[in-house]
Amino acid sequence: MKKFTSVITTAGAAALLAAGMGFSGAAAAQNDEGLSDSAKKGKEIAFGRGAGNCLACHQMKGGNLAGNIGPALIAMQARYPDREDLEAVIYDPRDKFGDQTIMPPFGANKILSKEEISNIVDYLYTL
Numbered sequence: 001m002k003k004f005t006s007v008i009t010t011a012g013a014a015a016l017l018a019a020g021m022g023f024s025g026a027a028a029a030q031n032d033e034g035l036s037d038s039a040k041k042g043k044e045i046a047f048g049r050g051a052g053n054c055l056a057c058h059q060m061k062g063g064n065l066a067g068n069i070g071p072a073l074i075a076m077q078a079r080y081p082d083r084e085d086l087e088a089v090i091y092d093p094r095d096k097f098g099d100q101t102i103m104p105p106f107g108a109n110k111i112l113s114k115e116e117i118s119n120i121v122d123y124l125y126t127l
Contacts, residue, residue, distance in 0.1 A: 031062065035126060041116075042123030051111050052120060057103070061127055070103060076124040083121060090117045 032040050045052035047063060059066040060073045080086035089096050091107030091114070106112040112120070 036122060038119050039122040039126055042119035042121065045112070045116055046120050046123055052106075052116070054120070073124055073127055076127050083125075086121050086124065087114075087117055090120060 032043065035043065046054040046060065049056075054060065054073065055063045055066045057067040057070040058073045059068065076086065080089075089103075090112070092105040093101045093103040094105055094108075097103070104111060107114060107117055
């Protein structure tokens with residue numbers, strides 16, 4: 001009798017995660033109720049296709065056309081209980097992940113200001 005092993009690819013896992021997280025498109029993306037002004041700005045930057053563009057690589061609740069290159073942005077406060085650690089990863093991920101990381105050094109390359117990174121972290125902490 002043959003044994004079959006189930007393999008879930010990154011794309012498959014991302015699709016399952018998206019389905020389980022309840023990504024519901026525009027309705028979820030517009031639900032800003034309860035967010036601070038800073039978190040609203042951070043969400044705008046993260047979802048925007050300009051400087052932040054987090055959705056190019058990451059999945060986030062409410063995000064459309066999300067990428068699957070980076071990890072899903074869920075439980076961020078639990079994953080990064082020290083806010084400065086998360087800010088540092090966004091500022092220059094090479095310090096934590098090495099020079100081979102494909103995440104852009106948003107702060108080090110002046111793509112985002114420290115205030116914009118702080119706004120993004122405020123938003124990510126709501127996920």
